[in-house]
Amino acid sequence: PTDNANVSFVTYKGDYYVSTETNVMHKVDPDTLETTEKVDWSKFIAVNGATAHPHSEPDGTTYNMGNSYTTKGAYYNIIRVPPTKKTAGETLEGATVLCSIPSVDKTKPSYYHSFAMSENYVVFIEQPIKMDLLKIVTGKLRGKSISESFLWDPKLNTIFHLIHKQTGKVSSIKYLAKPLSTFHQINAFEEDGLLIIDMCASDDGQAITNYNIQNLRKSGEALDEVYNTLCRIFPRRFVLPLNVDHDTPYDQNLNNRPNSAATSIRIAKSKVFCTHEDLHGKELHQYGGLEFPQINYSKYNTRPYRYFYGCGFRHLVGDTLIKMDLHGKHMKVWEQPGLYPCEPVFIPCPDATEEDDGVVLSVVITPNKV
Secondary structure, eight states: OOOOOOOOOEEEEEEEEEOOSSSEEEEEOOOTTOOOEEEEEGGGOOOOOOOSOOOOTTTTTTEEEEEEEEETTEEEEEEEEEEEEEEEETTTTOOOEEEEOSSSSTTOOOSSSSOOOOOEEEEEEEEEEEEEEHHHHHHHHHHGGGGGHHHHHHSSSSEEEEEEEETOOBBBBBEEEEEEEEEEEEEEEETTEEEEEEEEESSSOGGGTTSSSSHHOHHHHHHHHHHTTTTOOOOEOOOOOSOOOTTTOOOBBOOOOOTOEEEEEEEEETEEEEEEEEEGGHHHHGGGEEEEOOOOOHHHHHOOEEEEEEEOOHHHSSOEEEEETTTTTEEEEOTTTEEEEOOOOOOTTTTTSTTTTTEEOEEEEEOOOO
């Protein structure tokens, strides 16, 4: 597996790491940005990798996800890392697997880039983007890249798995939705017996195979042609009822939130089918949708919130910064011709009293400037 940890900075036990989606991370000195140690997840727990988007509690406890592959098939593992060190030099010591969820298809687990977390639950979204393990294992022999091993199966529903953070118990209720593709979740919180989960999603998962080096090297009309084949990504909200029991009615909407267009309908003893609510108005369409969402994480992750930030995509790469206001679904846009902003980061003011009191940072690419 690659040790090219180029996805994101993450923190565990107060230390900084750079991470990708394999089992290898690099510890980083935050003052010099020098890498100081290579850390392998598989030396601490039985996983073959972990996401580059963990979630942290206020006390520093961190949750992540990673796959494992056994003779019985593929499993999705919820990982918990303790908040503090027992010795100065330790890294991932004390990490545990909170629970393991078997893949619906033993040899073709779903691809996931991240997951969601509310106050009491980890939410794993098993989507119809599949990884063919046999093709991955034999790819080198066949002279094929790993991208050839990914497939989109629109015949499958999306499944939301809820895992209780304290007990590790997986909810017996499976929350289903039509096929969708999601790489980044915005936020999740619990309110009045409902779990609200917001995410950036599209109706087509084939885009994952279009971001290859051959397409990114194209320009002009050829690059526009690639962009026009992509399904646009938009912010959506799903509402999952937490208290489904013997008395819960069938075939009626269990989402009683006022002014919410999302639906949750019990269709079987342990199945609830959900449809989403759009978290945007028509204006967002002219900016090509929104990806790379960020919130005021330290104050509002796992809590009700109002604002999120992201990149608009009128090209294959982001070309605007967007602030979304969930009150009225209004938006503000920053753009400059020839400038291409990257994933925003929200930094709150030290004494902030309002959710959006802070600054948005973004690395801006200027390809036409020397």
